[in-house]
Amino acid sequence: MEFISVSKFAEKYGIPERTVRNWCAAGKLEGAFLVGKTWNIPSELQPPIRSEKNKSLSPLLIALREQKEMRLSNGIYHKTQIELTYNSNHIEGSRLSHDQTRYIFETNTLGVTDKAINIDDVIETLNHFKCIDLIIDNATKKLTEPFIKQLHSVLKSNTSDSKKSWFRVGEYKKLPNEVGGMPTVPPEKVPAEMKKLLNEYNAKTMKTLDEIIDFHKRFESIHPFQDGNGRVGRLIMFKECLANNIVPFIITDDLKMFYYRGLQHWPQIPGYLRDTCLTAQDNYKDYLDYFKIGK
Numbered sequence: 001m002e003f004i005s006v007s008k009f010a011e012k013y014g015i016p017e018r019t020v021r022n023w024c025a026a027g028k029l030e031g032a033f034l035v036g037k038t039w040n041i042p043s044e045l046q047p048p049i050r051s052e053k054n055k056s057l058s059p060l061l062i063a064l065r066e067q068k069e070m071r072l073s074n075g076i077y078h079k080t081q082i083e084l085t086y087n088s089n090h091i092e093g094s095r096l097s098h099d100q101t102r103y104i105f106e107t108n109t110l111g112v113t114d115k116a117i118n119i120d121d122v123i124e125t126l127n128h129f130k131c132i133d134l135i136i137d138n139a140t141k142k143l144t145e146p147f148i149k150q151l152h153s154v155l156k157s158n159t160s161d162s163k164k165s166w167f168r169v170g171e172y173k174k175l176p177n178e179v180g181g182m183p184t185v186p187p188e189k190v191p192a193e194m195k196k197l198l199n200e201y202n203a204k205t206m207k208t209l210d211e212i213i214d215f216h217k218r219f220e221s222i223h224p225f226q227d228g229n230g231r232v233g234r235l236i237m238f239k240e241c242l243a244n245n246i247v248p249f250i251i252t253d254d255l256k257m258f259y260y261r262g263l264q265h266w267p268q269i270p271g272y273l274r275d276t277c278l279t280a281q282d283n284y285k286d287y288l289d290y291f292k293i294g295k
Contacts, residue, residue: 003040013047018292022063023048026070057140058245059294064136073106076291077136080250081105083287084238085128087252088231091259094121101125120159127155128231135239142202143240145194151232152225161227173226180260184223193222212240213273217266247288249280 006024010017024032024039031042060076067077086101095118096104103111104125110117131154138147153170161167166174172190176183185193201207201215216237223229234251241248251259255276262273288294 002043004043006039006041009041009045015047016292019066022066022070022072025072026066058242060247060288061136061139061242063291063293064242068133068136076287076293078105079287079291081129081132083252084132084234084250085125087250088234089121089124089128090253091251091256092230094118094124096121096125105129120161123159124155127157127159130154131231131235132238135235135242139239139242141243143198143236145198148194148224148232148236151235152228155228155231167226172224175226177223177226179220179223179229180264182221182264184221190222190224194224197222207240207244207246209241209246209277210270210274212237212244212246213270213277214267215240217263217273220263247281247285249277249284251276251280252283255280 004012006017006020009015010020020029020041021039023029024034024041028048029041029045031045032039034040063075064077064080066072067075072078082098082102082105085105086096086098089096089101100110100113100117103109104122110122131151134151134154141147149170149172156162156167156169162169168174172194173187176186178184197215197218201211204211207215216233219233219236220229225232238248238250240246258272258276258279262276266273
């Protein structure tokens, strides 16, 4: 039997070399084996057959799903998990550093620290990693109330909030709350408002960036959960960008104040929030360029 290299296989079928290496590591090219750091691939092999459904998926979503399955380190999946989790949690007050977040993801341990660590910060970091896996797995599925509640349930599971009798993990709020000093929808009206929001949003076939941002603003104004609304809302935005072949984005801590200003003034001055999201999108495009993933 003859064997060829990754580069020859990639050239033969017009496939990126990174994709071929991912297939080899995931066992999708039967008979391929490593010699040192070089993959040897049976020359008669054909590329794995992708389902018709996958043909409509963005290169990013395909890469995220492949790397998630492989638990590949130092790729776009690894980068997304750390950056989205660190920044979204940090916006909400987590005191874990970027290095601590990365260390938890990579080793499932905290590492040595000379400062007290809030256990909820650690638990919510681990839970947020699981939430990102959920949005990757369910990216192309219709956005529903049960899925949104599932995100909240995973995010807040086993936290100190989950032990409070009045805090509803995975269910809509029981007590009134506010966001940024602004009133939100009262608890008794949340189910009706969420159904209305989702019905109007899901009536659109392909969503634009502005429509995804508008959903986010309306979701945050409803503030359906007792806590965790910001993180759930930003996870939904990431999912919906993946679903609609829009480059997703991560609101970083340095964009936080612009993000809050944009939410406050949307839709009267849409440029504030749109420009913030576009800046964040440009940052994520840099990741795609670095990892050579098509947009």
